[in-house]
Amino acid sequence: MEIRINGKVAMLKKGTSFEYVAENRLFSGSDGYTLSITFPLRHCPQNLEIFGNINRQDVIAGKVIFDCEIRDRNFYKFGSITITEINDAEVKTQFLEGRSEQNFDKTFDDIYINELDLGNPSGCDGSTPEKAWSPIYNPNCVALPWVNDYSGNIQNLADYHPEVRNSDGTLKSHAYYSWNADCRGRSWQPYLLYITKKICEAIDYAADFSKWEAKEEYKYLLICNCLPWAWNISDFARALPHWTVAEYFEKLELFLGGEFTIDHRGREVNFAFTDATLASLPPVRLDNIIDEHTVEVTVEDDKCEYQEAKNLVYKECDHEMWKFYSCDWFIKAWRGGAVRYKSLTELLNANKWLASWNGSTQRGSNRDKLLYAEDVDTYFIVRSLSKELVEKRGGWMPNVYKYKMELRPVNQFGGRIVDEREDADQIEIEFVPAWIDETEDKYGRCLFLSFSGYDENESTGTSWSRDPYARKQEIDNTLYQPFSFQALSAGEATKKAEYYNVIYIAWWDGAGVPANGQLPHPYAEDIEIFPDWSNYTPIHSNLRINNRNINAQRTVHAINPKQKKTFKFLADEIPNPRAVFFIKGKKYICEKITATFTENGMSQLLKGVFYPIVD
Numbered sequence: 001m002e003i004r005i006n007g008k009v010a011m012l013k014k015g016t017s018f019e020y021v022a023e024n025r026l027f028s029g030s031d032g033y034t035l036s037i038t039f040p041l042r043h044c045p046q047n048l049e050i051f052g053n054i055n056r057q058d059v060i061a062g063k064v065i066f067d068c069e070i071r072d073r074n075f076y077k078f079g080s081i082t083i084t085e086i087n088d089a090e091v092k093t094q095f096l097e098g099r100s101e102q103n104f105d106k107t108f109d110d111i112y113i114n115e116l117d118l119g120n121p122s123g124c125d126g127s128t129p130e131k132a133w134s135p136i137y138n139p140n141c142v143a144l145p146w147v148n149d150y151s152g153n154i155q156n157l158a159d160y161h162p163e164v165r166n167s168d169g170t171l172k173s174h175a176y177y178s179w180n181a182d183c184r185g186r187s188w189q190p191y192l193l194y195i196t197k198k199i200c201e202a203i204d205y206a207a208d209f210s211k212w213e214a215k216e217e218y219k220y221l222l223i224c225n226c227l228p229w230a231w232n233i234s235d236f237a238r239a240l241p242h243w244t245v246a247e248y249f250e251k252l253e254l255f256l257g258g259e260f261t262i263d264h265r266g267r268e269v270n271f272a273f274t275d276a277t278l279a280s281l282p283p284v285r286l287d288n289i290i291d292e293h294t295v296e297v298t299v300e301d302d303k304c305e306y307q308e309a310k311n312l313v314y315k316e317c318d319h320e321m322w323k324f325y326s327c328d329w330f331i332k333a334w335r336g337g338a339v340r341y342k343s344l345t346e347l348l349n350a351n352k353w354l355a356s357w358n359g360s361t362q363r364g365s366n367r368d369k370l371l372y373a374e375d376v377d378t379y380f381i382v383r384s385l386s387k388e389l390v391e392k393r394g395g396w397m398p399n400v401y402k403y404k405m406e407l408r409p410v411n412q413f414g415g416r417i418v419d420e421r422e423d424a425d426q427i428e429i430e431f432v433p434a435w436i437d438e439t440e441d442k443y444g445r446c447l448f449l450s451f452s453g454y455d456e457n458e459s460t461g462t463s464w465s466r467d468p469y470a471r472k473q474e475i476d477n478t479l480y481q482p483f484s485f486q487a488l489s490a491g492e493a494t495k496k497a498e499y500y501n502v503i504y505i506a507w508w509d510g511a512g513v514p515a516n517g518q519l520p521h522p523y524a525e526d527i528e529i530f531p532d533w534s535n536y537t538p539i540h541s542n543l544r545i546n547n548r549n550i551n552a553q554r555t556v557h558a559i560n561p562k563q564k565k566t567f568k569f570l571a572d573e574i575p576n577p578r579a580v581f582f583i584k585g586k587k588y589i590c591e592k593i594t595a596t597f598t599e600n601g602m603s604q605l606l607k608g609v610f611y612p613i614v615d
Contacts, residue, residue, distance in 0.1 A: 001072040001601040005050045005081055012599045013038045013090060023592040024577040026307045031098030032077055042089045051091055068095055072601040074573035102262050108245035113237060114498060116202040118195060120234040121188040129158040129177035132186055133520055134510040140194040142508060143186035145519040146447040147439065148228060155228055157183045160517030185229035190236045192221040192505065203245060206268045216509065217541045218256065222522050224434040224447055224504040242498040255431035275555040281579045288570035295564050304561035304611065311426035312545050313415035315502055319435040319450050325413040331379055334370050344373035344536055352533035354382055357403045376527055377548050383408040385438055406438065407529045416545040433524040433543045434504040444518030451499040507541030559589050559611040570604050587613040
């Protein structure tokens with residue numbers, strides 16, 4: 001066996017041995033590492049040349065890291081070695097490889113994404129709504145209409161002009177949109193892929209996101225976080241949460257179902273989808289089993305950390321649509337059960353008379369029931385949007401109204417629940433489906449946004465209130481000062497704040513501009529029902545994590561997290577712990593494999609920890 005540190009051959013302590021642990025990152029977030037490796041220093045010129053004059057104070061003051069290669073027959077790993085302890089006689093170290101090395105490096109832990117220079121929409125074509133709404137004209141960002149939830153105003157508002165025909169029926173002018181007179185500027189929403197590239201550019205790292213770009217359903221994911229044009233805050237970073245770069249990549253991995261490989265030496269970031277990575281790995285068959293041991297995992301300190309064995313949920317939001325988006329409690333607690341249909345088309349045909357309801361009761365009506373369509377794995381409820389007076393009555397008789405009703409999908413963004421226990425572990429996704437809701441017939445559905453004040457802290461002055469009623473009091477009862485003056489008068493913030501604490505996501509490829517004059521909106525849910533309930537539109541993207549139809553196709557396997565098996569086996573090399581293992585006719589997922597090394601090389605007796613796959 002040979003160990004090279006900074007390109008030089010290092011000498012192991014006589015009779016020493018160490019363990020190398022190859023981990024499955026879906027359990028621990030790590031890859032490969034060793035336990036302590038000891039190198040002699042006294043009377044060893046080779047190692048003294050490598051480690052130089054490092055003393056104990058250097059180790060205490062900070063990390064001491066070297067490049068390191070370990071070679072032995074079929075085993076080769078390249079990573080870092082870090083010093084854990086040193087004295088005059090010897091130095092103790094730990095080797096880190098892959099994600100383990102990446103986790104150890106804290107380069108991105110004090111760089112915040114909302115403080116980086118991520119650019120602004122300068123140069124984007126907002127001359128017409130059609131151009132501002134199209135990624136063909138603006139591949140980095142678009143300026144879709146959105147409702148400011150605090151004021152009720154529609155930002156990026158446009159007016160529709162229907163086509164005009166001459167008296168003989170010939171076309172005089174095509175239908176088009178123009179900016180509303182009150183819309184004097186645009187506020188822009190950047191694409192998630194673009195912002196991720198800009199983050200890499202801002203930290204001076206090259207990026208290879210070709211696998212991300214190859215999938216349209218991911219390429220056109222849109223960051224909806226933006227601020228009103230009138231605030232004159234155009235840089236994209238200001239509308240992002242106060243996350244470190246390390247946190248951003250970690251949270252984004254969870255949302256995309258992928259993995260960012262960060263090479264700090266080469267200053268490069270690569271991305272791959274976990275499903276595709278695992279599907280490319282050949283299965284491993286272990287035949288030379290020497291010993292096995294099974295234990296029921298019930299002790300808190302010994303619980304299974306497999307990512308797929310935890311409940312995956314979106315972070316809870318306080319916007320109005322979230323109670324419809326995520327309501328596992330409601331689906332679970334609905335006592336009467338759901339009225340079930342094989343397909344959404346069947347459901348619509350049976351209930352479309354409710355789209356315009358006259359207020360009368362009808363025997364067998366599904367107006368108040370929970371409905372379910374199996375082919376789209378979606379629950380629905382009926383929601384009243386507006387009412388119109390049909391007949392005014394006197395006395396005790398209520399007036400007669402006609403109601404406009406919506407067939408509303410519910411719990412599309414409920415959690416991927418694999419453990420029903422109340423205390424079950426869960427992981428939160430902080431890239432959250434955006435709020436898309438109805439406005440009025442003229443404008444139809446629209447993106448809604450709620451944001452907080454940036455300086456909500458104990459500063460020395462007053463911050464600009466975003467509440468419309470408080471804003472009225474400011475204008476009526478005080479001498480109004482411009483925002484820049486207020487921001488300066490408030491003094492330096494005593495803590496970091498943010499307009500948004502999550503990143504709101506929707507999907508927009510530019511092809512969904514309505515032909516009826518309503519405003520375009522990005523898509524969060526994967527289906528949209530026609531207003532008259534006559535049909536529905538399937539959306540190309542899918543932000544759901546609870547869709548059984550999609551989860552059934554996943555390469556990331558479910559396991560029995562309570563049954564841990566340890567196998568000792570003979571092998572000439574360490575199998576890839578991320579592969580599917582066939583052991584005694586059954587399928588397993590590996591948590592980690594441990595190999596022992598001496599100065600003579602790797603022992604053929606390996607030990608692995610496994611969990612059975614649940615088909």
